[in-house]
Amino acid sequence: SMPDEVPLDEQCERLPYDASKWEFARERLKLGKSLGRGAFGKVVQASAFGIKKSPTCRTVAVKMLKEGATASEYKALMTELKILTHIGHHLNVVNLLGACTKQGGPLMVIVEYxxxxxxxxxxxxxxxxxxxxxxxxxxxxxxxxxxxxxxxxxxxxxxxxxxxxxxxxxxxxxxxxxxxxxxxxxxxxxxxxxxxxxxxxxxxxxxxxxxxxxxxxxxxxxxxxxxxxxxxxxxxxxxxxxxxxxxxxxxxxxxxxxxxxxxxxxxxxxxxxxxxxxxxxxxxxxxxxxxxxxxxxxxxxxxxxxxxxxxxxxxxxxxxxxxxxxxxxxxxxxxxxxxxxxxxxxxxxxxxxxxxxxxx
Structure with missing residues (x-):
């Protein structure tokens, strides 16, 4: 465990991302309307088929970067993903459901809608x-x-x-x-x-x-x-x-x-x-x-x-x-x-x- 004085995002940056636990196939995601957008990123509503081993289609929210985002913004979203995996599940937090990190498409962090x-x-x-x-x-x-x-x-x-x-x-x-x-x-x-x-x-x-x-x-x-x-x-x-x-x-x-x-x-x-x-x-x-x-x-x-x-x-x-x-x-x-x-x-x-x- 790292010392308390180091901010969590710096600690999490060094953590590995466990793909076996969180990776979700992009083709099972159907993106929908925008829920929020800023200078660097956006959140869109989406349908996820079979997320969290569910046999059904679930409405989710997907965080992603906007076109033209820089390496540091990519790193920030990746760190956010690692923080969410580190924090773990709670009813009163918008929980992580999965992510698409593999090459061949944008980085997507999938959370509860x-x-x-x-x-x-x-x-x-x-x-x-x-x-x-x-x-x-x-x-x-x-x-x-x-x-x-x-x-x-x-x-x-x-x-x-x-x-x-x-x-x-x-x-x-x-x-x-x-x-x-x-x-x-x-x-x-x-x-x-x-x-x-x-x-x-x-x-x-x-x-x-x-x-x-x-x-x-x-x-x-x-x-x-x-x-x-x-x-x-x-x-x-x-x-x-x-x-x-x-x-x-x-x-x-x-x-x-x-x-x-x-x-x-x-x-x-x-x-x-x-x-x-x-x-x-x-x-x-x-x-x-x-x-x-x-x-x-x-x-x-x-x-x-x-x-x-x-x-x-x-x-x-x-x-x-x-x-x-x-x-x-x-x-x-x-x-x-x-x-x-x-x-x-x-x-x-x-x-x-x-x-x-x-x-x-």
């Missing part, structure tokens, strides 16, 4: 459909009203002939569709019309903490933990991912230009911004910001604040966000704990799992 897109867009789509508890959902079903005999002419009876599904369809998904690349038409299970509850929000928070507890136990530092990097799968399961090369950080306002690089400043701990120190403790800080995103239903952190030197120094001096709209005092306290100025004082992911498990 998450049908419902990223958590940030999904939560925004739910803003009209948030109920504080499961029972509240029952009282919100629109009633079909009969034509009352003394109804004034010209006044339409409220919601007459409007099905509950139509009234729920204004979940804001229409304008978001291209963004999250989700076809609502395909969606037979009415997932976008289901109300979301406090329990769901706490469950997402708990699952991300569990995924991060696992990643940190495997010596993995994420560095870009945010709702845009959490994907939603079936059965309300959320999974941590990282678009890495396949995110357009040049177009995305979440990545702020600092010198010759672009950084997700709103999600970064002060020691990462000022001293380029990344650790599991800086991931815990980012997790606190992710909690804020969850409990504001996909709000943009530090609303109305300019991302500039002044922001950075105010953060260092102790400026913190106020509680988001849907958080409870307990949840907000967890955020503040994650934003402790001293990294050593921030909770461990194992403690966060326990706290959120209790709330759940």
């Amino acid at each position: 998450c049908k419902y897109g990223n958590l940030s867009n999904y939560l925004k789509s739910k803003r009209d459909l948030f109920f504080l508890n499961k029972d509240a959902a029952l009282h919100m079903e629109p009633k079909k009203e009969k034509m009352e005999p003394g109804l004034e002419q010209g006044k339409k009876p409220r919601l007459d002939s409007v099905t509950s599904s139509e009234s729920f369809a204004s979940s804001g998904f229409q304008e978001d569709k291209s963004l999250s690349d989700v076809e609502e038409e395909e969606d037979s299970d009415g997932f976008y019309k289901e109300p979301i509850t406090m329990e769901d929000l706490i469950s997402y928070s708990f699952q991300v903490a569990r995924g991060m507890e696992f990643l940190s136990s495997r010596k993995c530092i994420h560095r870009d933990l945010a709702a845009r990097n959490i994907l939603l799968s079936e059965n309300n399961v959320v999974k941590i991912c990282d678009f890495g090369l396949a995110r357009d950080i040049y177009k995305n306002p979440d990545y702020v230009r600092k010198g010759d690089t672009r950084l997700p400043l709103k999600w970064m701990a002060p020691e990462s911004i000022f001293d380029k120190i990344y650790s599991t403790k800086s991931d815990v800080w980012s997790y606190g910001v992710l909690l804020w995103e969850i409990f504001s239903l996909g709000g943009s952190p530090y609303p109305g604040v300019q991302m500039d030197e002044d922001f950075c120094s105010r953060l260092r001096e102790g400026m913190r966000m106020r509680a988001p709209e849907y958080s409870t005092p307990e949840i907000y306290q967890i955020m503040l704990d994650c934003w402790h100025r001293d990294p050593k004082e921030r909770p461990r992911f194992a403690e966060l799992v326990e706290k959120l498990g209790d709330l759940l």
